[in-house]
Amino acid sequence: MDSQKHLFSLDQAVHYLNCGSKSPLLKSAEEAALAALVRARNPFKTKPEDFFTLPKEVKGRFAELINCDPLQVALIPSTSYGFATALGNITYKPGQHAIVLEDEFPSGYFSLKTWCDSNHAELKVVGPDKETTTQGESWNKNILESITPETAVVLMSSVHWVNGLRFDLESIGQKCKTVGAIFVVDGTQSTGAAEMDVKRFKIDALICASYKWLFGPYGMGIAYYGHAFEGGEPLEESWLNRTNSQDFANLTKYDHEYAEDSGRYNVGEMSNFILLPILNEGLKQINEWTVEGIESYCRRLTAPLYDYLKSLDTELEDESYSSAHLFSLNLPEDVDPELLKKNLEEKKISVSNRAGKLRVSVNVFNTVEDIEVLIESLESSRLFK
Structure with a gap:
């Protein structure tokens, strides 16, 4: 290339x-956003199906990127929203602890710290050996050794946001699976620029801001929630996340069933008609490259x-x-x-x-x-x- x-x-x-701070805007994304603004001049042109068509397309492109079923993808506004959704569906058992990386990005750290405080659980912060000049080998070893049958959840970045250090997600995911821990990964600083395979890495939840390596907009993220989160509780009760949401004439025939799989975890107003076209163009281009x-x-x-x-x-x-x-x-x-x-x-x-x-x-x-x-x-x- x-x-x-x-x-x-x-x-x-x-x-x-x-x-790694913010991606520039693709010309195609700029054109898509401008076209969306023009369409917004005349709201009568927006049809009921338009609330669902582009979200479905975006989820399909992201699913292709990370190797999952599109139904397991949810649209979120931020990583903190995605973490809160995942952690809100992880049950604590007495004596368990949680694991986070040393110098983890604040959104991940504070989300897990709040979960630990609410459950009176210990938060273990894992870093590299202090005497090493290079950190990769010892840091990965220390993470693996810290995961035990008493580990409830591991929340960590796929690569470290400060220095780009790569973590062995495949080995860590396998260790989590072996002991029964939930594996939550912040993929913001690698998904779109480095391999991300949620099946091979045995990731239970992958949370990504889109405005870096996915060439998306600030204010919209995307997440994968695996089988561990089937049937969970969403953060909010958006009408778009119900099975009858596409039947606009009968919305008050309240359907208490959620949309399939991770559809229940979509943020309200997931169909964001201005931001979503930007993310769609970013994902489309990444999959082409x-x-x-x-x-x-x-x-x-x-x-x-x-x-x-x-x-x-x-x-x-x-x-x-x-x-x-x-x-x-x-x-x-x-x-x-x-x-x-x-x-x-x-x-x-x-x-x-x-x-x-x-x-x-x-x-x-x-x-x-x-x-x-x-x-x-x-x-x-x-x-x-």
């Missing part, structure tokens, strides 16, 4: 290496950056634990942070500062030039060359 920058309206003067193609492109694109850092004897995480699309830079010791900040601003390089680390996140809209300019900025920020 070559760079797909032509499919975006990115400012040509900016080197946008920050998809394929995740394998995206990941391969990102790894090839960033290879010169890794080679540069290796030439300066910089300690790097083992590739088996490194994400191709999202990573933090262990900077050479002679790099002046203030000078680097100045150089990044002058070169119009957009990256993130996460937990004091320089986080770089690339996608198919990035080019060789973006990486070259970043390397130039790093090199010109060194004090002793």
Whole structure:
């Protein structure tokens, strides 16, 4: 795959290496959103079936991406909504505990902390060995060892949002399955840019914000709820989530049955006529590119950056634990942070500062030039060359 920058309206003067913060808008998504706004001028053109057609299409595209039944997909407004839905349907037994990652993203941490507080359960925070310079091997080992028959739920990100560290979801999911723990994964920072297979990884709930690697809008997310959540209680009682919701003439013949499978977990007003077309275009494009193609492109694109850092004897995480699309830079010791900040601003390089680390996140809209300019900025920020 070559760079797909032509499919975006990115400012040509900016080197946008920050998809982990927010993705740019696809031109096709922009067109779809504008068309939706035009349609909204005349509400009489909206038919009853329009409340359901696009949600069904979006769910099908997401299901293709993560290998599940479209009926197991729900539309949500945010990850916190998705976590609350999952945790609200996990029963606590005396003596059980929950597991979360060290420095987990706040939405996941606070959601699980609230569940633990409500159930008077212990919250175990698992991190890497402190003496290691690279974290992948020990962190994954510590997670697996912490999962026991007393574990009620494991809630964790698929890759760490600060540094892009990859977790062995397949082994962790299998351990959860073996001991009977519910496995809830925040897929926000990898789904769409790295492999996500809920069946193979034995994930019970996958919760994703859409405005990063799914090229969706802020304010709309998407989730998978597996068999562990069949027959559960939703957060709200949306009329759209009932089996007779498509029969507009008989809505007050109250049907107490929910829509099939995860349909009960859809947020109210799931048919968002402005935002949903954006998410649909993002998912459509990702499935056309394929995740394998995206990941391969990102790894090839960033290879010169890794080679540069290796030439300066910089300690790097083992590739088996490194994400191709999202990573933090262990900077050479002679790099002046203030000078680097100045150089990044002058070169119009957009990256993130996460937990004091320089986080770089690339996608198919990035080019060789973006990486070259970043390397130039790093090199010109060194004090002793």
